[in-house]
Amino acid sequence: MGQIVFKNKLLLINNQGGYENMDFFNTVFDARMENLFNKDIITQVAIVDMIQSEKNGISTAGISNLLSIDKRTVVKHINNINDYLTESNMAVNGISTVRNQHFFNGDSFDAQKMILHLLSKSSVVRLSLSIVNQDIVEIETFVSENYISSTYFFKMINKLNAYFVSYGIHLRSKQGMLTIDGNEGEIRYIITGFLWRVYRGTTWPFTNVSKSSVRVIIDTLINYLGVSINDGKRAKLMYMLAVNISRSNGMKAIADGEIPEYSMAIINDTFPDIYIHFEQALRNVIRPGGNDITFMFMWLLSLSDFYLFDNSIFAMYDSIRSANAQVFGGINLFVNAVQEQSSNNELIRNTLFLSTVISSRISVDLFPHLTFIVSSVNINEYKRRFAPALIPTISTLLEQDSSLTPLQRSTLAFRYSNSLALVLPINTFEPLISIYLETDFPIYIEVQIWHELEELLGRSFNIRQQKKLVTSSCDLIINVNLAVNDTGSATAQRIYTHVHMTDSDHQQIYNKCREILKAKRALHE
Structure with missing residues (x-):
């Protein structure tokens, strides 16, 4: 896969020369999710994303070259986008065209x-809405109402099944109805x-659940807890609750x-009053009986x-100790390992760290297959790019936790990586790049130069400064304002830079570190 730089925005070009809109799909969803949408929608999303990023506009030919489609198709898609905006009564002016140059008439919020x-x-979105809003999805009715063929419908189902296979979920047709086999809790989460x-x-998007009633439940819970959350998190909780209420009322039950198994023990021990208020708030909107309310409360936990x-996490920690010794031991295994790695024995008192653990x-005990979060971000992709050793290293540690199945171990390694990222750089387990600064400056200037290098390199590389040159272990010598030097090293690479580093200097250093990292990873493969 090649790369081109498009106005400070990285566009990925596949081996056939086509544009892949990774900037949107692979950061909001994941790369496989893109396959669930048809080609026209993917192209239109790419066009909007591309045009809005170019404040001076972009030509038809420019879009055509990047997307590997002809100019007529570009114009057709832009017209279709504008027509759709008009039909949907969106308060956005859309895309304007002046002499084959296309401009976005709005800001980045309008584009999103x-x-x-x-x-x-x-x-695929309309099918998802039917699944959540209807007790039964009749295939013939869905096909007719959405103006698609049965062939197209079953191709879509095959794509979904290919996506869901790793989650143990399967969609199938039974007597003209669409049914979903799998863990109901994970179905709701997905x-x-x-x-x-x-x-x-x-x-x-929920037609059978009142937005106002869900808002009241969430507001009641938040007010009782005495916490403050922003509107985005509040809305996300409302979506979560709406899906659960809808599936429950559609007789899609949560199995025992x-x-x-420790759920009610920790609820009764730590949050009995909150649980009662939550249960009372849901009483008028959800069918009685079953495990749904307990499941939803555990989802909140x-x-x-x-x-x-109110420091509730420390009460929760003690509650788990009493409720399940194996789970408690597994939690301590990870906490102790991170404390040792960070040389900080007080992490157990860090509220956010312990809460995340x-x-x-x-x-993981609720959703053993699922290595993503509900929020609109693909954390896996970020870690894959910048810290590929992070999750495998945690997974190896968790082999010592006898309370986990192999499936849970893999999923928990992803979850725990978010905890570790709170207190350590995510590239902690990447190959170390040892850097020596050679200057004739006072120490206070050297310190400032190193801080600049940390800002430049810290997210992508596991770097450490050598205060005294050890040629056998040094990977990179950076000469600052010293064009000639006799220091020799059989292994270290050397580059020269100015004290007032330019963008070109930054790029040179970054590229050199990338070369070193690539070589080190190759040695370990």
Whole structure:
């Protein structure tokens, strides 16, 4: 896969020369999710994303070259985008064209709203809405109402099944109805995550659940906890609750084995009053009986934000000790390992760190297959790019935790990586790049230069400064304002830079570190 730079924005070009809109799909969803949308929608999303990033406009030919489609198709897609905006009564002016130069008539918020509207018209989104809003999805009715063929419908189902196979979920046709086999809790989580990524609170897509009633429940819970959350998190919680209420009222039950066996023990020990208020608030909107309310409350306990009031996480920690010794031991295994790695024995008293660790373990016991969060961000992709050793290293540590199945171990390694990132750089386990600065400056200037290098390199590389040159272990010598030097090293590479580093100097240093890292990784493969 090649790369081109397009006005400070990285566009990825596949081996056939086509444009892949990784900038949107692989940061909001994941790369595989793109396959669930049809080609026209993917292209239109790419066009909007491309035009809005170019304040001086972009030509038809420019779009044509980047997307590997002819100019007539570019114009057709732009017209279709504008027509759709008009039909949907969006308060956005869309795309204007002057002499084959295309301009976006709005800001980045308008562009994102346009993209979400384009995604929402896809068949896979409409199917998701039918699944959550209807007790039964009749295939013939869905095909007719959405103007698609049965062949197209079943191709879409095959794509979804290919995507879901690693989650143990399968869609199938039974007597003309669409049924979903799998863990009901995970089905709810996936639906919530998908619909949130598509709409992100810009609309209320639930036709059988009142938005106002869900808002009252969430507000009651938040007020009782005495916490403050922003509108985005509030809206996301409302989506989560709406999906659960809808699936429950549609007789899609949470099985006994889909909630941790220690659930009621920690609820009754730590949050009895809050649980009673939550149960009372839901009483008028959800069918009685079953495990749904307990499941929803445990889902809340899988969110680290839930504990950031009144030091409740420390009471929760003690409750888990009493409720399940194996789970408690597994939590301590990870906490102790991170404390040792960070040389900080007080992490156990760090509220956010401990909250994230405990909520991660609960999340894995609820959703053992799922290595993503509901929020509209692909954390896996970020870690894959900048810290590929992070999750495998944690997974190896968790082999010592006898309370975990192999599936849980893999998922928990992803979850725990978010905890570790709070207190250590995520590239902690990447090959170390040892750098020696050679200057004739006072120490206070050298310190400032090193801080600049840390800002430049710290996110992408595990770097360490050599205060005294050890040629056998040094990877890179950076000469600052010293063009000639006799220091020799059989292994270290050497580059020269100015004390007032330019963008070109930064790029030279970054590229050199990337070469070194690539070589080090190759040695370990």
